[in-house]
Amino acid sequence: MQASPITCTIPNLSTRLLVFALNPLVLLNYLRPEPVLPELTMPSIVSIANLSKTYTSGYQALKDVSLDIQRGEILALLGPNGAGKTTLISIICGIVNATAGSVTVAGHDIVSDFRITRSMIGLVPQELTLGAFDTVWNTLCFSRGLFGKKPNPAYLERLLKDLSLWDKKDSELMSLSGGMKRRVLIGKALVHEPTVLFLDEPTAGVDVELRKDMWELVRRLRESGVTIILTTHYIEEAEAIADRVGVINHGQLLLVEDKRALMHKLGKRQLIIELQTPLSALPSALDSWALDLSAEGTHVTYTYDPHKTHTGIDELLQVIRDAGLLLKDIHTTQSSLEDIFVSLVKAKP
Amino acid sequence: MNLYAIRVIYKYEMLRAWETSLQSFASPVISTALYFVVFGSAIGTRIQHIEGVPYGTFIVPGLMMLALLTQSIANASFGIFFPKFTGTIYEVLSAPISFVEILIGYVGAAATKSLIIGAIILGTAGFFVPLEIAHPFWMLGFLLLTCISFSLFGFIIGLWANNFEKLQLIPMLVITPLVFLGGSFYSVNMLPPAWQTVSLFNPVVYLISGFRWSFFEVADVSVGVSLTMVMVFLIGCLITVWWMFKTGYRLKQ
Numbered sequence: 128m129q130a131s132p133i134t135c136t137i138p139n140l141s142t143r144l145l146v147f148a149l150n151p152l153v154l155l156n157y158l159r160p161e162p163v164l165p166e167l168t169m170p171s172i173v174s175i176a177n178l179s180k181t182y183t184s185g186y187q188a189l190k191d192v193s194l195d196i197q198r199g200e201i202l203a204l205l206g207p208n209g210a211g212k213t214t215l216i217s218i219i220c221g222i223v224n225a226t227a228g229s230v231t232v233a234g235h236d237i238v239s240d241f242r243i244t245r246s247m248i249g250l251v252p253q254e255l256t257l258g259a260f261d262t263v264w265n266t267l268c269f270s271r272g273l274f275g276k277k278p279n280p281a282y283l284e285r286l287l288k289d290l291s292l293w294d295k296k297d298s299e300l301m302s303l304s305g306g307m308k309r310r311v312l313i314g315k316a317l318v319h320e321p322t323v324l325f326l327d328e329p330t331a332g333v334d335v336e337l338r339k340d341m342w343e344l345v346r347r348l349r350e351s352g353v354t355i356i357l358t359t360h361y362i363e364e365a366e367a368i369a370d371r372v373g374v375i376n377h378g379q380l381l382l383v384e385d386k387r388a389l390m391h392k393l394g395k396r397q398l399i400i401e402l403q404t405p406l407s408a409l410p411s412a413l414d415s416w417a418l419d420l421s422a423e424g425t426h427v428t429y430t431y432d433p434h435k436t437h438t439g440i441d442e443l444l445q446v447i448r449d450a451g452l453l454l455k456d457i458h459t460t461q462s463s464l465e466d467i468f469v470s471l472v473k474a475k476p
Numbered sequence: 477m478n479l480y481a482i483r484v485i486y487k488y489e490m491l492r493a494w495e496t497s498l499q500s501f502a503s504p505v506i507s508t509a510l511y512f513v514v515f516g517s518a519i520g521t522r523i524q525h526i527e528g529v530p531y532g533t534f535i536v537p538g539l540m541m542l543a544l545l546t547q548s549i550a551n552a553s554f555g556i557f558f559p560k561f562t563g564t565i566y567e568v569l570s571a572p573i574s575f576v577e578i579l580i581g582y583v584g585a586a587a588t589k590s591l592i593i594g595a596i597i598l599g600t601a602g603f604f605v606p607l608e609i610a611h612p613f614w615m616l617g618f619l620l621l622t623c624i625s626f627s628l629f630g631f632i633i634g635l636w637a638n639n640f641e642k643l644q645l646i647p648m649l650v651i652t653p654l655v656f657l658g659g660s661f662y663s664v665n666m667l668p669p670a671w672q673t674v675s676l677f678n679p680v681v682y683l684i685s686g687f688r689w690s691f692f693e694v695a696d697v698s699v700g701v702s703l704t705m706v707m708v709f710l711i712g713c714l715i716t717v718w719w720m721f722k723t724g725y726r727l728k729q
């Protein structure tokens with residue numbers, strides 16, 4: 128764990144109070160229990176096959192993307208700006224037409240069975256798109272109605288209370304803060320009790336506390352059986368909450384993998400040895416070890432695979448001792464998803 | 477059928493009109509009343525009867541049409557353009573509703589607003605000039621058809637427009653001239669023969685002629701032709717909208 132520099136700043140009280148707010152425990156109630164259907168035996172809830180999208184501008188935003196999303200998982204889609212994350216989500220939700228390929232949700236095609244698939248899906252969009260003059264209450268009623276559900280004031284009241292928006296129910300949307308607006312959007316996405324939830328950058332522009340609470344909410348939703356797909360630029364976010372991670376760049380899905388397996392597979396570990404006296408160059412005895420000497424000559428870095436039985440550390444330390452170097456300190460670092468992500472995105476043009 | 481969805485869209489649109497009722501209802505009525513004052517009272521007293529109808533009365537159907545056309549188009553185009561512009565359209569697009577339901581909600585609301593405006597104008601006109609409606613049933617029929625088909629037309633413009641300028645373009649450059657030249661304030665028969673022929677290419681002529689016939693049994697072209705033309709226009713709009721939704725034109729592309 129690295130110490131976060133933000134831990135020492137104390138947000139003012141009102142922010143802290145607003146900051147959930149999202150009281151994730153209670154949000155559980157809003158989600159339908161998984162229907163016991165033959166669907167349960169199906170391996171994936173969302174199945175994307177050879178999906179491509181070329182916008183009318185001629186820009187190809189998605190290139191032959193295939194992906195299976197498991198029932199009940201949290202999948203994080205990582206990718207730089209313009210990678211195609213929002214495009215992918217928009218196609219599944221029915222906002223954008225695909226150019227080629229198909230998507231099924233619980234076995235139903237999103238085009239021919241759109242009524243079934245769309246009723247199962249909730250979407251929190253990337254932008255804070257809300258009508259300016261509606262009240263919180265009215266906008267939630269509107270969303271519920273759009274999804275063909277009969278009004279249920281008691282349910283709405285519970286949802287608003289748990290999102291800490293109850294006292295704002297008659298406020299105009301335009302008078303809300305950004306964080307509140309995002310909560311309204313979450314409310315709108317949950318108001319029809321979806322089983323698949325898409326969160327397009329749910330924590331963009333959200334303060335640290337709120338972000339942590341959002342993560343907690345996502346986890347709770349997952350525990351209640353909701354499948355969650357979120358996009359993010361924050362590797363930290365994917366690392367913290369996702370079960371699986373997908374990396375998109377230039378419209379291509381570069382990889383999808385279990386988060387731990389990914390880190391296990393690609394994660395290199397480094398042994399950093401601090402010397403008592405700086406070196407100008409490494410002794411020749413160490414030539415056969417692919418070591419890096421820091422610019423000041425005080426740190427020697429050895430990169431190894433921690434999953435091998437023979438890491439070479441023991442030998443290395445012996446050789447260093449034999450070479451007459453005096454050690455001051457030793458520590459290891461684990462490469463993070465971020466390093467993995469950067470190397471993946473850089474690798475492909 | 478997702479009836480709840482139709483209901484919330486319709487209600488939302490009506491509520492929007494209600495909250496801006498000064499702009500939605502009062503302003504078209506006031507501007508029509510001004511036409512009455514200028515054309516009906518001031519100029520009309522100098523003009524003799526047209527085809528046996530006092531001028532002030534004669535212009536009532538045309539004025540109603542003028543208001544209905546512009547209001548239907550303005551309301552319906554704005555109703556769909558605005559959510560597209562702000563991005564809130566995402567919700568409608570991602571909801572389990574078909575394009576028919578979207579149409580009924582948006583176009584239905586716009587047509588309702590126009591109907592209300594039409595009724596108010598008719599009531600107001602009664603204060604200024606003596607009015608008798610020869611065929612109330614046909615009058616209502618033309619009124620409904622006009623409101624629906626031009627709201628549909630406005631909806632198409634709203635889908636097509638990708639900026640505010642385009643939203644205004646068609647109503648200003650096409651509809652207003654067509655309506656003014658379509659015989660709102662005169663009978664096409666009063667024009668020189670060459671211009672009468674040109675007028676026959678103006679669809680609004682058929683609309684006003686038919687509508688006027690339902691009031692006074694006086695028409696530039698036969699009612700059957702009028703009705704057919706309105707229906708053709710309506711069907712043309714329906715096909716266009718259907719195609720737009722099917723291809724996702726400017727909406728999902």
Ligand SMILES: Nc1ncnc2c1ncn2[C@@H]1O[C@H](COP(=O)(O)OP(=O)(O)OP(=O)(O)O)[C@@H](O)[C@H]1O
Nearest residue numbers: 182184186188206207208209210211212213214215
């Ligand atoms: N309506 C559109 N017309 C044309 N091009 C578009 C349209 N929407 C998106 N694009 C392009 O498609 C590409 C992918 O966009 P998309 O919004 O899916 O990226 P993203 O991964 O969500 O990026 P970000 O992280 O910035 O949100 C971008 O290059 C974008 O410019």
Ligand SMILES: [Mg+2]
Nearest residue numbers: 212213214253
């Ligand atoms: Mg995006």
